[in-house]
Amino acid sequence: MIEVKNLYKSFGEVKAVNGVSFEARDGEITGLLGPNGAGKTTTLRMLYSLLPPDQGEIRIDGLDPTRDAMEIKRTLGVVPDSRGLYSRLTARENIMYYGELHGMGKQAIKSRIADLAVTLDMGDFLDRRTEGFSQGQRVKVAIARAMVHEPQTVLMDEPSNGLDVMSTRALRHYVRSLKEAGHSVVLSTHIMQEVGALCDRIVIIAKGEVAADGTARELLDRSGCESLEDAFVKLIGSEEGLLA
Amino acid sequence: MNGLSTVFKKEVRENIRDRRALFNSLLLGPLLFPLLFVGLMWFLESAEKERAEKTLELPVIGAEYAPSLIRFLEQQGTVIQPEPENPEELVLSQEVPVVLRIRPEYAEKWKEGLPAPVEVISDPSRQESNAPIRKVKGLLYGYGQQIGALRLQLRGVSPQLASPIMVKDVDLSTPKSRAILAVIFLPYVLMITAFTGATHLAMDTTAGEKERKSLEPLLINPVPRWQIMTGKMITTMVFAMASLALTLVSFRIVLPYLPVGAFGMDLTLGLGTLLNILLIISPVAILAAALLTLLASFAKSYREAQSYMGLVILIPMIPSLIFMANPIKAETWMMGIPLFSQNLLIGEIIRGESVTITWYGLSVGSTLAIGLALAALAANLYNRPKLIFSSS
Numbered sequence: 001m002i003e004v005k006n007l008y009k010s011f012g013e014v015k016a017v018n019g020v021s022f023e024a025r026d027g028e029i030t031g032l033l034g035p036n037g038a039g040k041t042t043t044l045r046m047l048y049s050l051l052p053p054d055q056g057e058i059r060i061d062g063l064d065p066t067r068d069a070m071e072i073k074r075t076l077g078v079v080p081d082s083r084g085l086y087s088r089l090t091a092r093e094n095i096m097y098y099g100e101l102h103g104m105g106k107q108a109i110k111s112r113i114a115d116l117a118v119t120l121d122m123g124d125f126l127d128r129r130t131e132g133f134s135q136g137q138r139v140k141v142a143i144a145r146a147m148v149h150e151p152q153t154v155l156m157d158e159p160s161n162g163l164d165v166m167s168t169r170a171l172r173h174y175v176r177s178l179k180e181a182g183h184s185v186v187l188s189t190h191i192m193q194e195v196g197a198l199c200d201r202i203v204i205i206a207k208g209e210v211a212a213d214g215t216a217r218e219l220l221d222r223s224g225c226e227s228l229e230d231a232f233v234k235l236i237g238s239e240e241g242l243l244a
Numbered sequence: 245m246n247g248l249s250t251v252f253k254k255e256v257r258e259n260i261r262d263r264r265a266l267f268n269s270l271l272l273g274p275l276l277f278p279l280l281f282v283g284l285m286w287f288l289e290s291a292e293k294e295r296a297e298k299t300l301e302l303p304v305i306g307a308e309y310a311p312s313l314i315r316f317l318e319q320q321g322t323v324i325q326p327e328p329e330n331p332e333e334l335v336l337s338q339e340v341p342v343v344l345r346i347r348p349e350y351a352e353k354w355k356e357g358l359p360a361p362v363e364v365i366s367d368p369s370r371q372e373s374n375a376p377i378r379k380v381k382g383l384l385y386g387y388g389q390q391i392g393a394l395r396l397q398l399r400g401v402s403p404q405l406a407s408p409i410m411v412k413d414v415d416l417s418t419p420k421s422r423a424i425l426a427v428i429f430l431p432y433v434l435m436i437t438a439f440t441g442a443t444h445l446a447m448d449t450t451a452g453e454k455e456r457k458s459l460e461p462l463l464i465n466p467v468p469r470w471q472i473m474t475g476k477m478i479t480t481m482v483f484a485m486a487s488l489a490l491t492l493v494s495f496r497i498v499l500p501y502l503p504v505g506a507f508g509m510d511l512t513l514g515l516g517t518l519l520n521i522l523l524i525i526s527p528v529a530i531l532a533a534a535l536l537t538l539l540a541s542f543a544k545s546y547r548e549a550q551s552y553m554g555l556v557i558l559i560p561m562i563p564s565l566i567f568m569a570n571p572i573k574a575e576t577w578m579m580g581i582p583l584f585s586q587n588l589l590i591g592e593i594i595r596g597e598s599v600t601i602t603w604y605g606l607s608v609g610s611t612l613a614i615g616l617a618l619a620a621l622a623a624n625l626y627n628r629p630k631l632i633f634s635s636s
Contacts, residue, residue: 070468
């Protein structure tokens with residue numbers, strides 16, 4: 001369960017996040033939808049305590065990232081925009097590294113990797129060095145790495161970036177399974193179909209502010225549009241960034 | 245501290261698989277420098293020998309004016325060559341190192357008992373002509389002395405009266421203390437090795453990680469940032485130390501093949517000496533790792549980091565260069581200066597001098613203190629969000 005209230009963050013003159021508030025409940029998939037540069041990544045970085053907010057409040061299962069950074073990192077699983085695998089390590093070693101950094105025991109990591117390898121279908125490349133992996137394989141390793149410690153809350157920044165159709169389907173399937181297991185999932189995206197297909201709640205962010213918030217149905221009703229895309233354009237008030 | 249050791253283990257594993265890291269840290273220094281050293285020594289020695297043993301071929305102008313001088317030169321093993329057309333040209337174009345010109349008035353002055361003029365035509369700015377020039381001048385001087393003594397004797401004067409002072413060389417240097425080149429070269433090489441051994445790792449674990457975009461996900465793990473940085477720095481230090489140890493071992497293997505006899509050196513680095521040197525130089529590895537990590541953390545990419553490193557590598561050279569230009573006697577206060585003190589101490593050890601515990605303590609202590617201070621600074625760098633993101 002994530003609660004964000006009145007979040008502000010600027011870099012010099014640029015107001016990256018300008019009063020964002022939303023909620024992400026357990027057992028639900030929350031989509032942060034917005035054009036490039038809307039402030040999605042900055043918002044997520046504040047959630048996983050990499051950036052301190054200038055103002056505002058964040059609570060993740062009651063914890064505050066600015067004060068309980070270590071504790072929050074233990075309960076979060078993050079797939080950041082930059083996947084950054086170690087190319088001289090195998091997929092398994094990449095995942096193990098993160099398991100060890102979370103203080104897990106060897107045996108626990110081993111059995112967890114075995115589970116994830118089945119769920120994410122990684123058997124073929126688990127023991128190969130990640131150099132030369134396809135985007136799909138990379139995302140799978142990045143997800144496995146983020147999920148190795150079985151976090152309650154999952155944050156994904158543009159998870160389907162660069163994925164082909166089959167990989168995207170597999171990813172969506174996996175995200176839905178997380179929701180069914182009662183996790184709270186927040187993903188950022190600028191892809192309309194993704195939101196429509198996956199998300200229970202949609203938070204539309206534009207220019208650092210929340211333009212609209214609700215279920216897909218509610219957003220359609222509110223904008224009086226037929227499709228999510230039209231609703232999106234109407235709600236953020238411009239077509240800027242849609243094609244990016 | 246678990247996080248620290250996890251980071252350390254992973255960095256070691258990853259970098260052992262990296263050919264570039266292995267090459268830079270474990271091969272380049274240990275192989276290149278000792279070979280360079282031996283090659284240099286061979287070259288110097290054989291060049292010296294060649295010059296010393298070569299018969300002197302001397303073109304002479306006006307040989308007919310001084311037949312007895314010519315005979316003297318020939319008796320001393322000089323091969324007299326016929327008069328060249330344009331002697332100055334010949335010397336300038338480096339075809340011959342030196343030409344002797346006997347002036348026409350030579351015979352006349354000789355008879356009058358006045359100094360008879362001869363000219364040694366040469367270009368002393370050419371290093372390789374120094375030996376023949378010295379030889380010709382020596383011969384001429386010897387001839388002059390001999391004739392002068394004869395003349396005095398003829399007049400009933402003891403030639404000893406003309407040499408009021410007798411200069412004698414008393415050489416007190418032991419074979420060890422004559423190892424000047426090695427004394428300068430070894431600390432220099434070791435100092436550079438400490439830095440080159442650390443460079444690649446320092447860049448790869450910081451700027452490299454940023455460039456590959458693996459830093460952000462890494463920092464999301466519940467491990468304090470100083471532990472992550474320290475784990476990385478310890479890996480860098482270990483590689484720098486390994487580089488140093490290997491370089492020393494390879495010097496140990498290579499030195500017996502040196503033509504040391506000719507230089508009068510005793511350079512059998514015994515195990516004790518090796519460990520001694522390693523003890524002295526280890527703090528430099530720590531200092532280098534911390535300094536390079538600190539600098540590389542500010543770079544956004546491996547390439548940018550590389551451009552800083554080019555300048556940093558000059559740092560370990562400075563004390564050696566000062567030392568080369570102006571060899572000074574080691575004193576206690578100098579032991580507090582990192583890099584400089586190691587230069588002096590290793591020099592002392594090779595020369596076979598005993599080094600007091602105070603000097604060890606000062607050198608190791610001061611270098612370690614500065615190294616750890618830099619490390620502490622570097623360890624907290626990633627608390628600044630600006631340094632984490634390569635873009636945005």
